[in-house]
Structure formats: structure tokens, C-alpha cells
Amino acid sequence: MSRQSMRANDPKKVSGELFTLTYGSLVAQLLKDYENVDDVNRQLERMGYNIGMRLIEDFLARANPAFKLYLGVSPSIGSWSPGGDEFSVVLETNPMAEFVELPDHCLGLRYSNIMAGVIRGACEMVQLEVMAWFIADQLKGDNVTEIRVKFVKRLEDAIPAGED
């Protein structure tokens, strides 16, 4: 009996799941390594920053909406501040958190914090200094996942930041 090697599984979906699962294993390892969830949050943000710096090149080469491209979802942008320098990225569903449930002792964990880092890293590579942070997270019972992004300043002739 030979098996059908082509399955009904959508390959695109599967490779998204591969990323989701790998990310989950990484977060689990971080939680094991650090005692403090704040340290985990910080580490995730830093990893995201590193990724963002590399990702922007890949992104510019494709010219497609980045969230759609990398995570398969389209967020909505809104809640602009009066000064026009601050806005929210709202995700109806968060593919990164698909299989995740936060245990009680991890309530301080910002599971998807790597995304905030990616935004910061990617913007820095196009000479924009921004701050990005989570203000709502479905894993914590909010209706949507919301990341706030604030423009800080335009970087002029900056020396490329070292990878840290």
C-alpha cells in the first residue's frame, strides 16, 4: 500500500504554523531561562528588533503589505493621535498566538512582544525612530490585539546601529 504523499493540507497554512510553533518553543525556552517575565518581554522585543532590521530589506524587495506578507493577516490602522504622530495597529486575529493559552503565573508576559520589536527595528532601517508597544492582547482577554506605534524622530545620516 503506498501512501498518498499529497495531502489536502494547504502548504501556505502549514508553513505559517511552522513559524507559530517554532516561536512557541522559543518563548517556552525563554520562560525557562529567565525567572522574570519582564526579562522575557525585553528579550523578545530585542529579538524582534534584530529581525526587523533584516526583514525590511526583504520587504522592500517585494513591495507588499508587510503584515499580510509575513503573518498572513491584514491589520487595520486607526486611533491617530491629534498630533498625527501616534497610531494603533489592530489585529482581529493574531496568528502567532493561535495555539497559545497563558498560564496564571505568566500573566505579565507579552507573548507577541517580538512584533513590537520588529516594527521598531524595521522603521529604524528606514531612518525613522519609533516606539512600539502592546496596549491590548487577545491572550489577556481583550477583543483585539492592538499595538501602539509612536513616531519619535527622523534619523538623519545615522550610523547604522550595531546588532545587539
Place this chain on the structure above:
Amino acid sequence: MAEEAMFDFIHMEAVSYVFQGGEKISEDEAISKLEHMGFATGYRLVERLTRESGRYKDELDIMKYICKDLWVTVYKKQIDNLRTNHQGVYVLHDNRFRFLSHMAAGKQYLQYAPRYLAFTCGLVRGCLANLGVTCVVTAEVTQLPACKFQIQVQRG
């Protein structure tokens, strides 16, 4: 494709994290952390991938699944060569392994190659564990970007 890039990025960050992030740890310990992350990922992944497929006939059939379907899903190509001694040892040759293909070919960075293979060793071990095969997986490189994975099935 873009999601693939995300997987590459997250793997790179995982490697660089265990080797320089946080407190000082030995090379072995770092490798074992990566292996463990791979195991956890593989164990869960295979459960989702094989949801709709039938039972595998025997061990060799499972290995063929690893070499074809799984490798294509994760590494976008098939294993180039599978060998076995029919006594529980399987050797998988990949002539252009995805995680090594970003590195300069040849021998210059050979010493760093194990860092980029540990996650995969764990991934394969995790997949096999979930399919009912207990084994030890090791990797060997003599010339980048080719490498081989040896699977030693534990019986008893």
C-alpha cells in the same frame, strides 16, 4: 515566500540567543537548548501535518515520510539520499541544507555548523517520537552546505 523568511529569522534569533544571550553557558548546554526547542516544535508540528494521513506501514515508511513530505514542508526540498542498514540506523543526506545555504560554502565556517543543525536534530527526533519511534538524531557536516543526519532507533 514570506512565511518562510519568518521561520528563517526566528531560527537565526534562537541560535544567536542561546549562544550569546543571557548568562554564560557552555556550548553543549546551548546546543541542547536548541535541540529541545526543535523537539517541542517537531512533536507538535507532525501532529498537525499527519492529521489526515493514514497509518504508516513500518519504520521505513515513516522515514520516507520524513524525507519527503516533512522535509518539503520545513526545508522546501526533499532529502537527497536515504540510506539504512535495516537495523535501525538511517542516514539522511541533504546536499543543500536550508539553514546552511546562507553560509559561505566550503570549510571555513565548519565549526559553526553544529549550531545550525541542532534545532533540526531535535525537530526530527520530536516528529519521530510523536510517530512512535524513539531515537537519537545526530548531524554531521564535512562541507557546507551539505550535511547528513543520522537517526539511530532505540529498540526495546
